[in-house]
Amino acid sequence: MIKPFKAGITGTGSMLPDKKLTNFQLESIVETSDEWIVKRTGIRERRIIDDSMPLAELAAGASNRAIADAGIAADDIDLIIATTITPDYLSPSLACQVQKLIGAGKAAAFDMNAACTGFIYALQISRQFIENGTYKNILIVSAEALSRIVDFTDRRTCVLFGDGAGAVVLGRVDDGTGISSAILGACGEDGSVLTIPCFYATEEDLALRNEGKKQVIWMDGSEVFTFASKIMSESTKNVLDDSGISINDIKYIFPHQANMRILQNAAKRLDVPMDKVYTNLEYTGNISSASVPVCLDEAAKKGLLKKGDKLILVAFGGGLTYGAALLTWSK
Ligand code: ACO
Numbered sequence: 001m002i003k004p005f006k007a008g009i010t011g012t013g014s015m016l017p018d019k020k021l022t023n024f025q026l027e028s029i030v031e032t033s034d035e036w037i038v039k040r041t042g043i044r045e046r047r048i049i050d051d052s053m054p055l056a057e058l059a060a061g062a063s064n065r066a067i068a069d070a071g072i073a074a075d076d077i078d079l080i081i082a083t084t085i086t087p088d089y090l091s092p093s094l095a096c097q098v099q100k101l102i103g104a105g106k107a108a109a110f111d112m113n114a115a116c117t118g119f120i121y122a123l124q125i126s127r128q129f130i131e132n133g134t135y136k137n138i139l140i141v142s143a144e145a146l147s148r149i150v151d152f153t154d155r156r157t158c159v160l161f162g163d164g165a166g167a168v169v170l171g172r173v174d175d176g177t178g179i180s181s182a183i184l185g186a187c188g189e190d191g192s193v194l195t196i197p198c199f200y201a202t203e204e205d206l207a208l209r210n211e212g213k214k215q216v217i218w219m220d221g222s223e224v225f226t227f228a229s230k231i232m233s234e235s236t237k238n239v240l241d242d243s244g245i246s247i248n249d250i251k252y253i254f255p256h257q258a259n260m261r262i263l264q265n266a267a268k269r270l271d272v273p274m275d276k277v278y279t280n281l282e283y284t285g286n287i288s289s290a291s292v293p294v295c296l297d298e299a300a301k302k303g304l305l306k307k308g309d310k311l312i313l314v315a316f317g318g319g320l321t322y323g324a325a326l327l328t329w330s331k
Helices: 034-041 055-070 094-102 115-131 188-193 203-207 221-243 260-270 288-301
Strands: 006-015 020-022 045-047 079-083 108-112 137-145 163-173 178-186 252-255 310-317 321-328
Touching: 006 055, 006 115, 006 288, 006 321, 034 260, 045 163, 055 094, 055 137, 055 163, 055 288, 079 094, 079 115, 094 108, 094 137, 108 115, 115 137, 115 163, 115 178, 115 288, 115 310, 115 321, 137 288, 163 288, 178 221, 188 221, 221 260, 221 310, 221 321, 252 260, 252 288, 288 310
Parallel strands: 006 178, 079 108, 079 137, 252 310
Antiparallel strands: 006 163, 020 045, 137 163, 178 321, 310 321
């Protein structure tokens, strides 16, 4: 099928809460140590949203920055997709809240949940609308307040997660740039290894949690670790094969930031040096779907990305879900 337009990122933005929670501070909350957390995860600190701040405000901050970076007005946005597993409300959606806060009155808006893979899913969905000419400018905003669903008595999870928001504007870009290939996938059969109940939960699932707490994350860390290491390298290889290019043509890989050992393991399987793998988890922890767009914005603002650079974006997460995209930088 002939696609009239190419879709690519025309603007990036991010916003992290000011408050830091260091490993040393966690030592006084649960039985853990800075040494254990750094050695097993690579994380030193994470950002925590204030109790009084709605996630929508953080998401709107990142969105405004992405829109300014794209050189357009909020009124030019045709569609807003917000990806989150921690919305302030199920209704109105985070996307509708953002629409109101940024004044994007002409945009359609909805939320999407593919856990940590949310941004890649949103990218692939949005890409269709740009390529077929339905929309000109789409705002994807990935925002998470994971500190609100972490059990701070469970040391197996509370040391891993943080809060933050990343946004991109997807629009029409020059030929030879933009998204050229993307894959999405899910393994629903293995979904029980990472759960966050909402209105219903099985007795078995609740029994796994400290004091049977309901709306908190529970995770079988080693199962997720094994899945993640394998699927990150496989997904990357699949998009490369799809596009007929080699890993040597890639400037940077932007992976979901869950654990430094997962990233090292995936890099080893792909036979790429770690300096091609962009990381920021040392200072952010795992911010779920926000992690890839926050990394992209950081790298762009540092001047690391030049027009024509080939990038892999790759993520995995609850569901279980996974996805990867090959993107040629357009700015
Ligand atoms: N501090 C100190 N000790 C700890 C801590 C802690 N914070 N957490 C666990 N331990 C202990 C365990 O109790 C265990 O002790 P034991 O041997 O006496 O039982 C020991 O450390 C080893 O535990 P493991 O679970 O085997 O540790 P591992 O090296 O596997 O690391 C971790 C655990 C960091 C959770 C790892 O498995 C991991 O990163 N998994 C992937 C998580 C992930 O990526 N999730 C992302 C998806 S998130 C999303 O989509 C929302």
